[in-house]
Structures are given as C-alpha cells and as structure tokens.
Amino acid sequence: MTQKRTAILAALLSATALSGAYAADPIKIGVVTPLSGTYAGIGQQVKWGLELATKEVNAAGGIMGRQVELTFEDEEANPSVAVQKADKLFQVGKVDFLTGTVNSGSTLAVGQVAERAGKLIATTVSFADSITADKCSPNVFRVNARAGQQSSALAVWLSKEKPKAQVFYLGPDYEMGRSTVAAFKSSAEKVGANSTGEVFAPLDSKDYTQYFGQLRAAKPQVLYTSVAGNDTVRLFTQLQEFGLLNNLTVVGASGTVTAQNLGAIGKAAEGFVTGVGYSAEIDTPENKKFVAAFKAANKSDPDLYGADSYGLIYAYKAAVEKAKATDTDKVRAAFKDLKWMTPQGEKTLRGGDHQAVQTMYVVKVTGGKFTIVGQVKGEDAIGPDTCTRF
Amino acid sequence: MVDALTRSMRASHVLVAILVAASLAVAAFGVATNDTFYLRLATEALIFAGLALSVDILLGYTGLLSLGQALYFGLGAYLSALVLMVIPSFWAAFAATAVVAALAGLIGGFIVNRVRGVYFALITFGMAQVAAKIVYNTRALGASDGLIGVPVININLGIASVSSASPAGFFLFVLALIVILYALSAYLLDTPFGRLLIALRANEARIPFLGYRTMTPRLVAYVLAAMVAALSGALYPMLRGFVSPELFFFATSGNAVITVVTGGAGTLVGALYGSVLLTVLKSVIGSYTEHHLIVIGLLFMGAVIFLPKGLMGSVRPLIERMLAREPKQ
Numbered sequence: 001m002t003q004k005r006t007a008i009l010a011a012l013l014s015a016t017a018l019s020g021a022y023a024a025d026p027i028k029i030g031v032v033t034p035l036s037g038t039y040a041g042i043g044q045q046v047k048w049g050l051e052l053a054t055k056e057v058n059a060a061g062g063i064m065g066r067q068v069e070l071t072f073e074d075e076e077a078n079p080s081v082a083v084q085k086a087d088k089l090f091q092v093g094k095v096d097f098l099t100g101t102v103n104s105g106s107t108l109a110v111g112q113v114a115e116r117a118g119k120l121i122a123t124t125v126s127f128a129d130s131i132t133a134d135k136c137s138p139n140v141f142r143v144n145a146r147a148g149q150q151s152s153a154l155a156v157w158l159s160k161e162k163p164k165a166q167v168f169y170l171g172p173d174y175e176m177g178r179s180t181v182a183a184f185k186s187s188a189e190k191v192g193a194n195s196t197g198e199v200f201a202p203l204d205s206k207d208y209t210q211y212f213g214q215l216r217a218a219k220p221q222v223l224y225t226s227v228a229g230n231d232t233v234r235l236f237t238q239l240q241e242f243g244l245l246n247n248l249t250v251v252g253a254s255g256t257v258t259a260q261n262l263g264a265i266g267k268a269a270e271g272f273v274t275g276v277g278y279s280a281e282i283d284t285p286e287n288k289k290f291v292a293a294f295k296a297a298n299k300s301d302p303d304l305y306g307a308d309s310y311g312l313i314y315a316y317k318a319a320v321e322k323a324k325a326t327d328t329d330k331v332r333a334a335f336k337d338l339k340w341m342t343p344q345g346e347k348t349l350r351g352g353d354h355q356a357v358q359t360m361y362v363v364k365v366t367g368g369k370f371t372i373v374g375q376v377k378g379e380d381a382i383g384p385d386t387c388t389r390f
Numbered sequence: 391m392v393d394a395l396t397r398s399m400r401a402s403h404v405l406v407a408i409l410v411a412a413s414l415a416v417a418a419f420g421v422a423t424n425d426t427f428y429l430r431l432a433t434e435a436l437i438f439a440g441l442a443l444s445v446d447i448l449l450g451y452t453g454l455l456s457l458g459q460a461l462y463f464g465l466g467a468y469l470s471a472l473v474l475m476v477i478p479s480f481w482a483a484f485a486a487t488a489v490v491a492a493l494a495g496l497i498g499g500f501i502v503n504r505v506r507g508v509y510f511a512l513i514t515f516g517m518a519q520v521a522a523k524i525v526y527n528t529r530a531l532g533a534s535d536g537l538i539g540v541p542v543i544n545i546n547l548g549i550a551s552v553s554s555a556s557p558a559g560f561f562l563f564v565l566a567l568i569v570i571l572y573a574l575s576a577y578l579l580d581t582p583f584g585r586l587l588i589a590l591r592a593n594e595a596r597i598p599f600l601g602y603r604t605m606t607p608r609l610v611a612y613v614l615a616a617m618v619a620a621l622s623g624a625l626y627p628m629l630r631g632f633v634s635p636e637l638f639f640f641a642t643s644g645n646a647v648i649t650v651v652t653g654g655a656g657t658l659v660g661a662l663y664g665s666v667l668l669t670v671l672k673s674v675i676g677s678y679t680e681h682h683l684i685v686i687g688l689l690f691m692g693a694v695i696f697l698p699k700g701l702m703g704s705v706r707p708l709i710e711r712m713l714a715r716e717p718k719q
Contacts, residue, residue, distance in 0.1 A: 003715035035680035058471065074680050078641070079536060079634040084434065084673065105535045109632045112538045116555070116631070128535060175526070175533040 026069040026211030027062070027326060029054075029316070030089030032082050032110060035074040042102050042125060047072065048298045048311030049124070050099070056293075063317045064324065071095060075106055082106040083113050090117040098119070099312055104128035111132040111140035118328050122315075124308040129183070131355040132355035135384035136387035140326070141335060141354040143315055143347065144308040145277030148383050150254050151184040153275035153360030153376040158222065158251065159191035160374075165249075168220035169198035170211065170235070172227045177203075180226040180253050188224070196220050201227070201386050205374075208235045212242055233261050236268035249273065255363060259303070271372070272365045273379075278344045279363050279371050290343035311342030315349070337372075348378070353387035393590070394710075399580050401709035402659040405702060406572060409444055413565050421558045424602075426496045429557035431673055432666070433629050434563075439665035440622025441642070442649040443572060443658060444615040449647070450656030451579055452611045453591030455511045457643050458518030462491055462496070462616040464638035465521070466623030468531065471540045471633045480545040480554075480628070487624040488617060497617025506594075515640065522638035536634030538626040554628040564625055569661070571618050576658055578614065579592045587611055652693045654700025663702055 006062045031050060034043040036050060042064055054068045071093050075082035082101055087116055089095045090113070098121040101107040107126040114121045123131065123139040133141065158165060167188055171181035178200065185195055196218035199211045215223070227235055227326060232252075239245050251273045262269055280291050280301050290310065294302040302310070315338065323334035336351035347358040360381040362374035392400070402490045413432070420429040441463045445714045452545040466487045473483040525531050532538075542555040545563060552559040578584060590596055597604050627633050636642070645668070653664020668686070675682040697704050 036683060040680075074676055074682070076637045079632065080630070080636055081676075083630050083632070084431065087430060088427050088677070089675070091425075103534070105634045105636070108535055108538045109630070109634065112631050114543075130535065135535075175529060304409070 011207060024062070024066045026067040027097075027320070028069050028071060028093065028095040029313075030086070030093055030095035030098040031070055031072045031100035032075045032089065032098060032106075033072065034077040034102050035072065037076050039077040039102050043074075045098070045303055045306035046100055046102070046124060046309045048294065048300070048303065049306035049311075050313060052294055052297050053310045053313035055297075057313055058316055063320050064127045068313070068317075072100075074182055075101065077103050077105065078113075079105040079109040083109050084115045086110045086121075087117075088187075089133050090114070090119055092262060096118070097316055097331075105226060107131055107140070108135055111137045114139045118178045120328055120331060122312055126304050132353045133386045136353050136389055138332065138333060138354075138390045139355075140318065141349060143312045143349070143356045143361060144304065145381075146355060147180060148187075149255075149277065149358075149360055149381045150275040151180070151363060152187045152383060153381040154251055154273070155187040155191050155193070156182065156376045156380055157273070157275070157362040157374045158188060161215070162221055162249065163192060165193050166196045166218070166220045167193045167222045168196050168215055168218045168222055170208075170215070170223060170225045170227070171198070171199035171200050172200050172231060176365060177226055181224070184226075184253075193222070201231075202311075205231060206234065208238045209242065212239075212244060215244065220248065222249045222251060224251050225256060228253070228255045229261060230264075232256050236265045236272075240268040245271075255302075262365070262368065266368075269365045269368075270300045273362060275360055275362050275376070276304060277358060278307040279361050279362060279370060279372055280307075281363070281370065282344055282361065283372075284345065286341065286345070287343040290308065295367065307343045311340075311344075314342065315340050315347070350382070350385060354386035355382070355385075357382045395585070396580060397710050397713055398657075398679060398706060399576055400554055400713055401706045402576065403454055403658055404709050404713070405659045405706065406569065406662065407460070407588070409659070409666075410565065410569060411491065413561075417558050417561055417565075420561070429561045430629065431669065433561045433564050434626075435666045435669035436564045436662075437512035437622050437625045438646070438649070438669060439662045440548070440568050440571055441573060441619050441623070441646045442618035442653070442661035442665050443568075444622070445613060445614045445616065445646045446650045446655060446658055446661045447575055447579070449589045449650055450658070450660075451584065454608070454612070455647070456514040457511045457640070458514035458516070459615070459619050460638050460640070460642035461496065461514075461518040462619035462647075463623035463626075463642060464518075464525070464633075464635075466491060467626045467633045468537070469620075470624035471537050472547045473670050474506075474540050474543060474627065475537070475642075477543045478543045479698065480543055482630075483624055483627075485619065487620050491617045491620030492613060494620075495613035496609070498616065499612035503608050503612060505606060506664060515643070517641055518638060518640070523684030525636045525638055528616065534635060536632055536636075537627075538630050538632040540631045540633070542631070543628060560629065567625065568622070571621065572658060572662065575614065575618060579658070583607060583610070587664065605638075648690050650700075652700055653704055654702035654704070654706070657700070657702040657706055660700050660702035660704075 034045045058067050073085035098219050101110050101123050102125045104126045107123045120139050124144050127147040129146050132142050169181045171177040254274050254276045255270050257269050318340045319331050319334040323330035335349050338349045345359050347356045358377040360376040361372050363370040364373040445459050446458045469487050470483040473486050507610030542608045545552045552561050649664040649668055650661050675685050
C-alpha cells in the first residue's frame with residue numbers, strides 16, 4: 001500500500017518536474033492590422049511576412065525555447081478601431097508585444113495605448129516621420145524606413161548622377177502631398193540641387209497639361225512628383241504626349257509608381273527613379289532565400305511591407321534573447337542600438353529615436369520593371385535624431 | 391389619465407432603468423474581476439449611444455434622416471481634446487463643447503433646414519464630408535494623423551473626483567451623463583414641443599393650419615441633436631486619449647443610423663440598446679473573422695425585415711401593456 005502511494009507520489013513529482021522543464025508558455029505577439037477595406041492588401045503582406053518568420057523561428061526552437069504565437073485583429077485602417085483592438089490584445093489577450101498598424105494615425109494612437117498599458121509596439125509599415133521624431137514614444141519602435149530616409153536616399157543619388165540639377169516639383173494638393181514635396185526639396189537643396197519652381201494639382205486631376213507651361217518655362221533637368229495611383233497614370237501619359245519626357249529625369253515618392261499602376265502607365269514610366277527600403281530584386285543570398293520561401297508559402301512576391309514585417313520577428317527574437325526576458329523595460333533596453341539581420345541586410349535600431357537605420361536602395365523603371373541602380377548607406381540617409389522625449 | 395405617447399415614453403424609462411441596473415451589475419463584475427478592456431468597451435458603447443440618441447431625436451421624432459451627425463460628434467471630440475490639452479479640466483471642455491455645438495448647430499440648422507427629405511440627408515452628408523476634409527488637411531489639427539496626447543484627467547464632482555483612467559469609475563460617470571442626456575431629451579420630447587415634432591414627422595403641410603411655425607421646431611430639434619452628439623463626442627478623447635479625422639467620416643454617421651434602426655427609431659432607448667448590442671457584436675465577431683462587416687450587414691438587413699420597428703420598438707409595447715394594467719390592481 002505505502003509502496004504504491006510512494007510510486008504514485010514519485011510519478012506525480014516527476015510529472016511536475018517535467019512540466020517545470022517545459023515551463024514554456026508561448027510568447028504572444030498581437031497583430032493589429034487592416035484585414036478588410038482599402039489597406040487590406042498591405043495588411044495581407046504584413047500577415048504573410050510575420051507568419052513566415054514565426055514559422056521559421058518556431059521550427060528552429062522558438063525564442064529562448066518558447067514558441068511564438070501570433071494573434072490577429074482587424075483594425076480597418078481606422079485609429080478608433082485600432083486602439084480598441086490593441087486594448088483587447090493587451091488586457092484580455094495578454095500579449096507581450098504588438099505590431100501591424102499601417103496608417104500613421106493608427107500607429108501613433110496605438111503607441112499611446114501601449115505607453116499607458118506599459119507594453120511595447122513596433123510598426124513595420126507607417127512612413128510618417130513624426131512617429132520617430134516629434135511624436136516619438138519610448139514604447140514605439142519602427143523597423144521600416146521612414147519617408148525622410150526614402151527622400152534623402154533619392155537626393156543623395158541625384159547629387160551623384162546629376163550634380164547641381166535644376167529641379168521642378170509637382171505634388172498633389174493635400175497635406176501629405178505638400179509635406180513630401182517640402183521634405184524632398186530640403187534634402188535635395190542640401191546636396192546642391194536648385195529649385196526652379198513648384199506646383200500643386202488637386203487630387204484626382206484629369207488634366208495636368210495646364211501646369212506644363214510653367215514646367216517648360218522653368219527648364220528643369222529633373223521633375224520630382226509625389227502624386228499616386230491613377231493620378232500618376234494621367235500625369236505620365238500626358239507628359240509623354242506633350243514630348244516633355246525627353247531630356248527630363250522624373251523622380252518621385254516610393255508610392256508614385258508601384259506594381260499596381262506600372263502596367264497602366266506603360267512606356268511613359270520608363271526611367272522613373274525612386275528611393276525605397278526594400279526591393280525583391282536585392283541581390284544577396286539572404287534576400288534570395290527569403291523571396292523563395294515567401295513565394296513558396298504565399299504564391300506571391302514579397303513587397304517592402306512583407307519584408308519589413310518578416311524582419312521584425314527576428315528583431316524581437318534578438319532583443320528577447322539579449323534581455324533574457326519579455327519584460328517591457330528589459331526588452332526596451334535590449335532594442336537600444338540592436339543590430340540584426342533582415343532580407344535587406346543588417347539593420348540598426350537607433351537608440352535615440354527608435355528608428356531603424358538601414359541601407360537604402362534607389363530603383364529605376366527599366367523595360368517595365370524596377371531594377372536597382374544604386375545604394376545609399378544607412379548613415380547617409382537617416383538624418384538627425386530629433387526625438388526629445390527620451 | 392395618461393395618453394398613449396406619455397405611456398410609451400414611460401415604458402422607455404422602464405427599459406432605461408433595466409439598462410442602468412444591468413450596467414451597474416457589469417461595473418460591479420468588472421471591478422471584482424479587475425477588468426479593464428470590457429469596461430472601456432462598454433464606455434465606448436455608451437459614448438456612441440449618445441451619438442445614436444441624437445440621430446433618433448432627428449429621425450425618430452422629427453422625421454429627418456441625418457447622414458452627417460458625425461460632424462457634431464467629431465466637433466465635440468476635437469474641441470474637447472484641444473481644450474483638455476491646454477486646461478486639463480472636464481468642466482472647461484464640456485462647457486466649451488456645449489457653447490460651440492449650440493452655435494454650430496444653429497448655423498448648420500439654418501443651412502440644412504431649407505430643404506426636406508432626401509435633400510436634407512444629402513446636405514447633412516455633404517457638410518460632414520467637408521468638415522472631415524478640412525480636419526484631414528489641417529496641420530494644426532494633426533491632419534490625417536489626428537491628435538494624440540490628450541491627458542488623463544480627474545473629473546471634479548464636488549463631493550468626489552473620478553479619474554478618466556479608472557475603467558469602472560469613468561464607465562459609471564459616462565453612464566450617468568448619457569442617462570442625463572437621455573432624460574433631458576425625453577423630457578423635452580414629452581412636452582407640447584415634442585408633440586409638435588411628432589406632428590411634423592406625420593404631416594408637415596398641416597402644421598401651419600394648426601397655427602404653428604414649422605421652421606422653429608425643426609431648428610430647435612436640430613440644435614438639440616447637435617448638442618447631444620457633440621457632448622457625447624467630448625467624452626471620446628477622455629476615454630481613448632486621442633482623436634482622429636475618422637471620427638468625422640461617414641462610417642461614424644452611418645453606424646449611428648444603423649444603431650437607431652436596429653435598436654428602434656422613435657424610442658430613444660433603442661439608441662442605447664442598439665449601440666451596446668452593435669459595439670459588443672463588432673468586437674466579438676471581428677476577432678473571429680475579417681468578414682465581420684458582412685455579418686453586421688446581414689444582421690441589419692434581418693432587423694429591418696423581421697423587426698421593422700427595431701429591437702425596442704418590438705419590446706416596448708409589452709412594457710406599455712404592463713403599465714396600462716397597473717392602475718386597475
């Protein structure tokens with residue numbers, strides 16, 4: 001009888017000992033991203049990128065022996081919905097870390113929720129400079145390139161290819177359009193370009209030819225534009241019809257010419273140059289491996305959102321392994337000046353403003369496809385740290 | 391002897407009392423389980439219930455379909471956020487919102503009340519879109535990013551103070567405010583002025599023959615609705631700590647209309663129940679599928695087809711019958 005009891009006790013003890021050894025609850029990462037609506041396409045890439053990296057990390061033993069678990073919530077690209085979902089993931093889902101927000105409004109608002117809940121978040125998509133500048137938060141990180149990095153990369157390339165170029169600016173007439181033009185103008189002038197004039201056309205303009213007189217009179221060598229979507233299609237085809245594309249280099253924001261409107265613009269897009277943080281064309285073994293795995297898993301090419309989201313999981317893994325914990329303060333300290341490998345090469349999270357510093361790429365439309373024509377070192381494109389909160 | 395309209399208003403009061411009792415139970419449960427998320431979600435439901443209430447004053451009583459009530463909700467939210475960032479006082483924000491909303495409602499009312507029916511709906515929609523675009527493109531208002539950094543405030547109630555960061559405390563405070571807004575609207579709509587609004591909805595051409603002007607009551611109803619919407623909106627930045635231009639968008643106005651129709655137009659209490667139901671449903675369904683909008687759409691269609699008077703429009707007659715029976719016993 002006693003023997004039996006001790007045997008049971010021993011069995012129980014060994015069972016608890018075993019569960020102690022496994023003491024590995026999964027590490028939970030919340031993802032608040034648009035899965036429906038206008039930005040659903042971006043949310044899809046975010047999801048694919050995160051899932052691929054998580055699968056790889058889990059297959060290789062997880063983070064400190066703990067598996068990684070993703071929980072998705074649809075934010076409908078609406079900050080009011082995003083904060084509600086973030087609150088849910090923090091309070092009910094008890095996630096250790098949160099990511100996925102796309103539009104800058106959502107990232108800023110969710111950043112504040114994280115601050116009040118004492119958790120950390122990272123964005124892999126939002127471009128607005130303010131997130132890691134005047135509206136920076138100790139609890140918010142950005143692993144993708146911000147708008148300023150894209151425009152300085154383009155400006156650096158421009159200063160090499162066309163020193164002291166005469167530049168004309170044409171932007172869409174709304175807040176974002178005006179601020180992108182202002183940002184590029186200041187970085188271009190810093191590296192020696194001369195501004196010959198600027199004009200703003202209303203969103204959804206049907207006729208851009210009314211601005212062509214001004215454009216010709218200014219005699220620019222370079223035209224910078226930050227129009228997007230179908231506006232780009234009309235602007236470029238009209239420029240071509242008027243023969244203005246001869247002897248004119250057209251450069252622009254990363255969203256001006258994309259895979260979506262490239263086909264519709266056709267030949268007029270030839271020679272367009274822009275600065276980006278990632279391109280599937282990057283010719284490194286890491287990127288080739290990533291693109292192949294991404295295609296195999298999702299039957300679609302990765303874009304910058306997919307690549308940056310993929311890279312984030314490895315950043316978090318590196319930080320948690322360095323901190324040996326998932327506590328907010330320890331992970332934040334570990335993220336400071338963290339260096340880690342991503343498909344687009346090594347990135348560094350700058351401690352002063354939580355912005356990732358990375359090699360920037362300059363791509364050009366050649367034969368209807370984007371090809372990489374230049375690289376700009378991370379330090380040359382990053383710009384000063386203007387965050388004063390921490 | 392009370393007439394049918396007063397009796398149905400009393401039935402609404404009974405339903406509000408039930409909602410308040412249920413809310414108190416939820417608050418007690420929330421405190422017991424140390425919950426944050428569900429109490430804040432319930433607070434948000436009540437805030438949007440205030441917006442729906444304002445739509446019901448127009449749609450259910452005066453017969454005016456406003457597709458742009460988010461204009462005043464957003465106005466209240468932005469104004470409150472701006473005031474709180476300078477003076478962190480609830481009463482300053484609330485007073486400023488009340489004054490500005492009354493003025494804005496008066497100006498807006500003069501514009502929209504020149505037309506009737508579908509044109510009214512279109513102009514209210516257009517005005518809200520114009521406001522949304524202006525806010526979206528004004529850098530001083532945070533443009534597309536909105537404003538973050540609205541401070542946590544302590545609301546001084548004389549005998550006690552409530553922190554906007556305390557989930558249960560702020561929930562009860564918002565509950566009290568929304569019930570007061572409901573009570574004020576219900577009181578006004580039960581006066582002869584309220585009867586005039588109902589008559590306006592029924593047959594506007596006849597009102598002048600009874601010796602009343604039609605412009606004045608329409609305008610008063612519009613200003614009242616604007617103030618209810620703006621004062622509810624003023625609570626939003628206190629709860630979430632930020633405002634964004636999306637608060638002005640059609641999605642916000644449209645949701646309020648769906649809430650009222652589902653809950654029961656012309657009952658006032660329907661707006662409250664409808665908002666609680668829709669907010670909770672959205673949050674729960676949204677976590678299971680990205681096609682939650684389809685589910686909400688189907689529910690709305692189902693409500694319109696099978697419960698044409700809305701949820702409360704179907705429940706309230708039962709209460710009315712109970713109230714009518716009482717004096718005999």
